[in-house]
Amino acid sequence: MLQLNLTPFPVLQTDRLTLRQLRHTDAPEVLSLRSDDEVMKYIGRPRAKSMEDAMxxxxxxxxxxxxxxxxxxAITLKGSEKVIGIIGYVNIKKEHFRAEVGYLLDIGFxxxxxxxxxxxxxxxxGFKHMMLHSIEAITDPNNDASQSLLKKNRFIQEAFFKEDFYFEEKFLDSAVFSLLVSEFYAN
Ligand SMILES: CC(C)(COP(=O)(O)OP(=O)(O)OC[C@H]1O[C@@H](n2cnc3c(N)ncnc32)[C@H](O)[C@@H]1OP(=O)(O)O)[C@@H](O)C(=O)NCCC(=O)NCCS
Incomplete structure (x- = not known):
């Protein structure tokens, strides 16, 4: 079984970005991201409607x-506190060393x-420190941007589920992508 210890919060640094923990002061940006129809177009989650929802x-x-x-x-540009996107692992199946990745980014970026x-x-x-063995991503079949991003990172589409997701009174299809640790680091 996977053992997770997320305290202290693992801040990640890249060339241009700092990935840090979300704070209450980020509520305006979280509201803006989660209420934007363009950003949320393929995300089957209720839109945030108020600062309270964001909080x-x-x-x-x-x-x-x-x-x-x-x-x-929270995705931030180095030297700025402003949250421009969110990325993370949800539905972590510890017994299978597997997690689902999800992300969204402000349209302006x-x-x-x-x-x-x-x-x-x-x-x-996820692979080196959380000790995941595989990562999955569940996408709307029409979400070309997300699917191209996943393929660029060596994810492979493994399933297509017809009408398996009920959201806002519609049954939606899902394209499921997956990445194994061995595939990600293969030459
Ligand atoms: C999917 C999303 C996160 C991509 O973010 P982004 O920062 O614009 O993507 P990047 O600039 O890093 O692009 C990386 C790769 O993704 C793919 N990609 C990104 N946007 C694309 C688009 N509009 N059309 C096709 N491919 C796209 C390309 O393969 C690109 O590589 P390339 O630049 O070499 O062609 C962004 O479009 C988004 O936030 N969408 C709304 C939220 C969402 O749908 N989340 C996913 C739910 S499963």
Whole structure:
């Protein structure tokens, strides 16, 4: 069984970014991200509607970190406190050394390689420090940006589930991608 210890919070540094823990003061940016129809287009989660919703989300994320259940990082540019995106592992199946990765980024920062940089750091941390054996990603089949990002990082589509996800009175399809530790570090 995987043993997780997420305290102290593992801050990750990349060339341009600091991936840190979310704070209450990040609520305006979290609200903006989670209420943006473009950003949330393929994410089957209720839109945040108020600062209260955003605060609740931050509390939930941080409680789960304290309980070693799951982890999300705030994506920030070095030298800035402003949160421009979120990335993390949810649905961690400790008995299988497996977790689901999820991410979203402010529209103003798309196509600058920011999520590539973030995802690489999070995958590397997941395999080297959390001791994951595999990582999965569940995408909307129409989410070309996310699927290309996953393929670029050696994820392979392993499943397509028809109408397995019920959201806002619709049954949606899912394309499931997966990455093994051996595949990520293979030459
Ligand atoms: C998916 C998402 C995180 C990509 O972030 P990003 O920082 O713009 O992506 P990057 O600039 O790092 O691009 C890395 C790779 O992703 C792919 N990609 C990113 N945006 C793309 C787009 N609009 N169309 C096609 N491929 C795209 C490309 O393969 C790209 O590599 P390349 O630049 O060599 O072509 C961003 O579009 C987003 O936040 N979308 C909304 C939230 C979401 O859908 N999350 C995923 C839920 S499963």
């Amino acid at each position: 609740q989300l931050i509390n939930q994320i941080n409680d789960r970190i304290s309980n070693n259940e799951s982890i999300n990082w 798309h196509r600058k390689g920011i999520m590539q940089e973030s995802l690489y750091a999070v995958i590397d941390f």
